[in-house]
Amino acid sequence: MSLPRLFLVRHGNTDWAETHHFTGRTDIPLNARGEENARRLAGRLAKISFAKVFSSPLKRARRTCELAGLGSAAELDPDLMEWDYGQFEGKSSIQVHQDHPEWDLFRDGAPGGESPAAIAARADRFIAKARTFSGNVAAFSSGHISRILGARWIDATPELAGKLLCFTASISILGYEHDADHPAIELWNNDGTI
Numbered sequence: 001m002s003l004p005r006l007f008l009v010r011h012g013n014t015d016w017a018e019t020h021h022f023t024g025r026t027d028i029p030l031n032a033r034g035e036e037n038a039r040r041l042a043g044r045l046a047k048i049s050f051a052k053v054f055s056s057p058l059k060r061a062r063r064t065c066e067l068a069g070l071g072s073a074a075e076l077d078p079d080l081m082e083w084d085y086g087q088f089e090g091k092s093s094i095q096v097h098q099d100h101p102e103w104d105l106f107r108d109g110a111p112g113g114e115s116p117a118a119i120a121a122r123a124d125r126f127i128a129k130a131r132t133f134s135g136n137v138a139a140f141s142s143g144h145i146s147r148i149l150g151a152r153w154i155d156a157t158p159e160l161a162g163k164l165l166c167f168t169a170s171i172s173i174l175g176y177e178h179d180a181d182h183p184a185i186e187l188w189n190n191d192g193t194i
Contacts, residue, residue: 007048010170016030024113050073105144119158
């Protein structure tokens with residue numbers, strides 16, 4: 001059995017993503033730029049064969065998956081939903097830091113929403129599922145859960161995810177160095193501009 005490689009694909013632009021508003025469970029659509037960026041993903045993913053494709057149930061991820069040409073193969077997985085931001089949902093990062101200057105999502109979690117431990121548990125469940133496949137697995141989702149998936153893939157704490165940027169319509173690849181005992185990040189946050 002060949003080792004799985006997990007392709008993390010962040011959804012295209014939304015109005016809230018462009019204005020840095022926390023968009024967890026609010027089910028907003030891609031904007032025109034997001035649709036265009038998602039279509040460009042199709043060319044980048046066309047030559048890759050996937051053993052399995054997953055998507056967050058949120059429409060921004062589902063639509064990105066569809067425009068990238070993999071929508072008909074996708075299974076919806078609630079573990080790929082974005083962080084539940086609780087009281088910070090819909091607020092901009094500037095607004096949150098004005099009231100809570102020392103707050104760090106990856107350390108403190110979201111009041112009334114998910115803790116870092118809770119989202120890490122979701123990521124661990126999804127990673128365990130992805131590792132049961134032979135070959136490439138695609139996961140269409142959002143930025144913060146993707147960052148947590150990257151950190152947990154290499155057995156790091158959720159706090160490390162705060163150091164991993166994840167642009168809209170970017171692709172990251174999680175794999176291994178040598179064998180299953182050595183998970184590694186092969187590619188991170190590639191949005192096609194380099």
